[in-house]
Amino acid sequence: MIPFNKPYLTGKEIVYIEDAVKKGKISGNGYYTQRCHDFFEKKYGFNKCLLTTSCTDALEMAAILINIKEGDEVIMPSFTFVSTANAFVLRGAKIVFADSRSDHPGMDEEKLEALITAKTKAIVPVHYAGVACDMDKIMSLAHQYNLFVIEDAAQAIDSFYTGKDGIRKPLGSIGHLAAFSFHETKNIISGEGGMLVINDKSFAQRAEIIWEKGTNRSAFFRGEVDKYSWVDIGSSFLPSEIVAAFLWAQLENIEDIQKVRISHWEKYYNELQDWALKNEITLPVVPSYATNNGHMFYLVCKSIEQRQAIIDKLKSKDILAVFHYISLHSSVFNKTNNIIPELNQSDKYSDCLLRLPFFYELNIREIIEAL
Amino acid sequence: MIPFNKPYLTGKEIVYIEDAVKKGKISGNGYYTQRCHDFFEKKYGFNKCLLTTSCTDALEMAAILINIKEGDEVIMPSFTFVSTANAFVLRGAKIVFADSRSDHPGMDEEKLEALITAKTKAIVPVHYAGVACDMDKIMSLAHQYNLFVIEDAAQAIDSFYTGKDGIRKPLGSIGHLAAFSFHETKNIISGEGGMLVINDKSFAQRAEIIWEKGTNRSAFFRGEVDKYSWVDIGSSFLPSEIVAAFLWAQLENIEDIQKVRISHWEKYYNELQDWALKNEITLPVVPSYATNNGHMFYLVCKSIEQRQAIIDKLKSKDILAVFHYISLHSSVFNKTNNIIPELNQSDKYSDCLLRLPFFYELNIREIIEAL
Structure with a gap:
């Protein structure tokens, strides 16, 4: 059986976990957490990073930071994971x-x-499949109407956007805040895991407090206050050092992982051109302002029936291809609590988008030949 | 330096993490998560267990499950960790x-x-130091006034309560819901980690949904629905299999860990009797309805000055003894948002309680001789 996803290990994960354990501290915010923060801050120029137990939790931190209150409205795509919405609904x-x-x-x-x-x-723009939304347009609207922009960069590690100014910016560095995922289905993984990026410096101090369960513990350890106590709402957003050590082994190998994954993507893309044309299937589009980070390879079929036929055909050859989100606007929860807009494009992707197996150790040829 | 806490490893943690990785699934709710759930359900008769990324998150799940809304009141001790309060304040x-x-x-x-x-x-009764609150009284009040009881059993693993009926019940099995912690300072650890116990069966189905980010994914995998989608609020409460594998290695050794910790506690208790009497220091009280689970050994000093003198004396001998909570009623957050009641006993423990080093590999004699 060829699975849809297979977690890739660099080989150093267990070594670093053993080291974290030897260091005598396995709760959060220790040596490996700091290394991961430093990595992202240096490599991508993110102003401040905080590892979280999931991308969901990073989005929840963002919702708290921008002070979401009863009745506030948040705009996001319907074709996204439930957590994009729930993080704000919870507030x-x-x-x-x-x-x-x-x-x-x-x-x-x-x-x-x-x-x-x-x-x-x-x-909340979601960079689906790691491909940038047109951030110039979104940031300009946000500026005009005085809105916050929170990038849902769950799938968008090591992906870039080039706006009108011609400067290539990493996704996650453009909005006021951004959330990444290290769930096992992502390019860089820690089982479950995520990260909040704080680009707007005015959020930095409060972010640290919310991350530390609503206490000023970080300031206490820096010697800025003489005891730490309850100063704000917050949660236990930080992952253990075991998780951070695992993540560090992945980050050390990000160049190699990205090279292999992008090469997989290009192979799919190039070799499926004729087949797609013949079958009226659309291959992924990467706009000129965006890059491809090798996160996912998907097809947009011409109908739900065609998609099911491809799923069945691959399944008969022991290959697992899977569809993605049921658009949130048509979910049970939204139907009960909200108006149901008509979103034809979103419905199209719910019905017709199909994700092919995609992981580091994948042999693309097997899939292409089976299609 | 003798630290206040030192995480104890049974030796199998890395072995099981390697195995989890080999099984090809490191996100949450896999093989080791199931083993941990089964362990608790069998050993302590808990109706249903769900591992969480922290005890904080388990309390947040509880707050969602009992439908906490703006203006609802929740009664809890002031002498507790911020998360006991924040979990409900967030709702x-x-x-x-x-x-x-x-x-x-x-x-x-x-x-x-x-x-x-x-x-x-x-x-929300908090079983401080693993010692039971008088649950008969609390459950009877709850019954009379139609209230929910959520046990904050963060420190209370493997501890028991014997009520008027003479039946010895594990802490965490008595309230409608209960929350445990596996933070590195606890008896059984996974770095960061926790668990929600669902004793009231009417919460079981919704708990699973909230745990899975507000989706009916668990029902989907059981074949009860044909696709899963957004049905409720929720979050990513489940920890990775890496964390669950670590925890499983600890649980396998719970008998040994508890034996050693309880013996440490008894040694402290017996050998400090005369010294405490002479210095007007109170040793921990374990009421007849409660057991001692060897979680913590604390002193109640006669004054804040005496406590500081003991901290300083031990520090001069490279031994770290630490106080505990700043009572929440007198915190910055509560002062800003709430009335400040007069709670003299709570203030006493904030000022006078001192925790002595306590961990599996501790040599108690060194501390006793240094006092």
């Missing part, structure tokens, strides 16, 4: 779902302005 | 702080009834 927000682009599952930047009301507090 | 609750007992830092059961109003939704 009382009403979610306003945007449709996807016709050429890409990311949200249609042209349709955003019509969704903004006096209650809108934030826009 | 909009007002915290009503109870004083501690004169003979124990746990909350004074006799003073609870006076704190109950029409808005009270739950009582």
